[in-house]
Amino acid sequence: MLSFHVLLTTFFEKKDVVMTAGFTGYLLWAVLMLLAFLSKSGWKIWGVYILLATVFSLPYLLKM
């Protein structure tokens, strides 16, 4: 969730993203939590989430 919103800051103004995260962030968290329950294997979903988090945070890390 965090990495996704940090990714968004590369496209939009960061103050707007921070404000929007006020609700999209929690919604996304709730959905991610549900998806974890729906997945067939706990390991797979862990992998997917970690992969996504890394991909999303790449632009931020590269900018540093």
Add this chain to the structure above:
Amino acid sequence: MNNRNYNIYFNTHTISGIIICALLYVIFFAGSFAFFRNEIAAWQNNASYKTYQENHENFDKFLDSLKGETNLHGRDINFYMHREGTSAYIGYTASNDTILNKENLSKITPEQKAEKKKGRRGRGGDDDSKNFMYNFANKTAGDYTTNYDMGEFLFRLHFLAQLNQVPINIGIAPFGYLIAGLTAFIFLFALITGLLLHWDKLVSNFFVFRPFSKWKTVWTDMHTALGVIGFPFQFIFAVTGTFLIVNAVLVLPFSKLLYDGDQQKMYQDIGVTAHDNYPYSYKPLTVDVKIAPFLELAKKKWPESEFKRIVVKNYADSNMHVIMELEPHFNSSFAGSGILTVKVADNKIVEEKSPLTDTSYGDYVRSVIYRLHYGDYGGYSLKMVYFILGVMGCLVIISGILIWLVARDKNNVIPRKRKFNFWAANIFTAICLTMLPVTAIAFIAIKISPKVDQDFIYRVYFYTWLVLSLYYIARRSIRRTNRETLLVGSILAFIVPLANGLVTHNWLWKTFVNGQRDLFIVDFLWLMIGIIGLLAFYKTKKFFQKIQ
């Protein structure tokens, strides 16, 4: 939807629901009343603020009288306005003048120091800053605990602030807020799973109400019908509630990642607070120290707005600034926040942002969150609708608990588990349902008692709650809990406006005619609760006999 997904939704919905049910009920119940917290405060003090005329001179008069007690020179003074400008939560800091500050400190007697330590529970430290409440309508000051009122109590109960006394702190938020935030988030989760669970039969089941067949269908139909009707409303509250109570969860990482850990800078960037780094100059101000003209100026610029916060920086110093944060009245603009900062020495406007026109994206988002949560964008009729929807939320929670119990009350469930299930449901319903009579008793008590402060409200509310809950837990009959609390609560609800009329002689028809609508609305609310409660009691009486 395949069976596997259905089962997952079903189980996650059940478990998340049963974990938070009691807390969520408390939050919904207290929160519904908290829509009227200003009205309740006015009602308790029998002082309508609808008839108060705003007068900015009062600020200077107040500061002059404060100067008589304390040397204000070089201090920063904060006014957090509430109740439509009739009262303020005021705080002043220690003087920014280091020499003066030493002088001020040397004047503090050890007794005062001890008093302060006690009052603020160790916060604040060794300076001579002070916080208190001031009521502009009747010009009285008092500290927080003596000015505590029922509106404040219910408002704080609805985010479990009273639980903050529990000394567990994991760094994000105080204990009570943390629990409330977690509850709100789990509630959001339960809402999503609940919606998905009913998705396939959303339309067909909406029109199904089979109250006359058997117990389980009564509760299921109630749960789904009311749950689906109230879904958008509850969804708004789950999201905004989580944001409002535990936004530290977001603020901390975002400020670390995007603002190098500078939270202050982030808040200024997203427009929550005005810039306030105006240094102390050690040169006294040559012109008169008055703040009323600046308040007038702001009001003249934007007549359709109200003060949210007023900060006086470096009082009576040549670098004195008056920072005003305003928000638009809901009739003129739904979203927006304004800032007007004036340097007192030369009347120059340093920072200006109109609450009416310069609305940024962030303002929109924030206003949507706050306004939707507080329901303060459409007068009393809207608040009434919010109240009804809030109470509907309570009914959804109660019926949820009962479905949970009834679904598990079968012969194939082993006795040990059945015992536990009943035990849990019994305790939950006893705690939840006694809130109605307890709240009514507290409202009556604050009218009858001559002196009301925080201690009094705490004692009345929490002890009666404890006693009643224990009684119904011991009775071990959920049906009795249900029926009796409804009956007792409704009867007590009738007594609330009666008690108010007898004690203050401000009967509800009188306040209605006089235009003191804030006083009227509280009496009216209780009257309605009483009528609807009694109706529900008698209507369901027959039905309960039939179903037995």
